[in-house]
Amino acid sequence: MSPDAYLQMAATETTHWWFRARRDILRALLVGLGLPAGARILEIGSGTGGNLGMLEAFGAVSALEMDDTARAIANRRTGWRFDIRAGRCPDDVPFGDQRFDLICFFDCLEHIEDDAAALRRVSDYLAPGGAIVVTVPAYQWLWSAHDTFLHHYRRYDRAALERCARAADCMIVRSSYFNTLLFPLAVVARTVDRLLNRARSSGDALGPRAVNAALYRIFRTERGWLPKHSLPFGVSLFAVLTKRSEPR
Template sequence: MAESEQRHWWFTGRRAILSALLRRELGRSSIRAGTSSPAGPVRILEAGCGSGGNLGMLSAFGEIDAVEFDAGARAMAAQRSGLTILPCVLPYDLPVPDRAYDLIALLDVLEHVEEDRACLAALGGKLKPQGRILVTVPALPWLWSHHDTLHHHKRRYTRRTLAGAIAGAGLRVDRIGYFNSLLFPLALVRRLSAIASGRPAEDDRVPARPINAVLRSIFTAERYVIGRVRMAIGLSLFALVTLPE
């Protein structure tokens, strides 16, 4: 995964989409991407940074802290980013200060955590009053396959169940929706074929360069509509989460 996230269309496309979403959403809020306020620079936490593939993208928006459970992934993320990556076991061991962050990124992590509501509540305690959490998760439980088992997922979400977990954590949904929608028909055929045959779909393998480029271009096109157009369905969900007023 550490190797493929540098080139695979899904990882590179997701970074482009989330970067566009953050730039637009932070521009609408009191938090200005990449700028300082009288309270200091924008502070960002990535919770569950893995091998650090998203840290470069997030660093465009402010100063980064990061935590990660896996020791090997921490070492790789530290080598790539030059940051100190702190060990962390969500939701009960989160070694960062309370009420310190303008933005917390929880990118395809929540589905790995047994206690998702407790995880969100713990992260909510680390937000500044006007801060936000960006959450992404895999969508649609009926698409559960070997891919989810291989990646140690606990669950897949619907819009309703993700919103319910956020509300159950005492937080407020500011914006929520599906993405990875344009390629959904193709992905659906591949995923259902894998489920029916009992053989895993090779979702993690980087396709041949021309195919990878085409898939990335299609997926990345969603950066123009995410958060603006309500997609009816998709392989993933995003949510922007705030503290209750």
């Protein structure tokens, strides 16, 4: 991601409807995983730290972040209480012989050129019975200025994510699209952005307070459905993966 993208994330991730509702949905999904008490958790690509507090409710959290500025912001915001290490996936994952019950790629995998290599590398850090939770942007045909600004390599559908998992010697236990209720609005917004040749997505800004609150309420309603059910389409896609083979 560009420096501007990290600064925008830092400025909006506590208040923007998308970040807030996604955290609510992820929290509900993680509750449904039945993690062990005091689970060992690793977030890959933790950015400016917006998910770390949510993850802390489930156990001891470590993180990997390549950007110095993002790490500094995350450490400052969280009072340095998390083990946030410098590194880059898949080439530099500096956690030695540590093993984790949960490894998270929250809208991170699309930033990595060799996504299968990243999953394969990180899966070696799974404890027996551990899981990887991935969220990614859905549908390549929804590509917009937002993806370019964030330095995405791709968007995914279920088949593409399944191919990536197989190449990484992982298995998808379950998956679903989400951000479904706002999907029509997103399609219209991305189409308008392309027609007007906007350099930045119209959804990047925080927007008026009432609109932000309304979008948050709509998006977060999916948290009651997704832990046990799937949605057929959406702006995003999540998957729960396990390692297919024994540790090498």
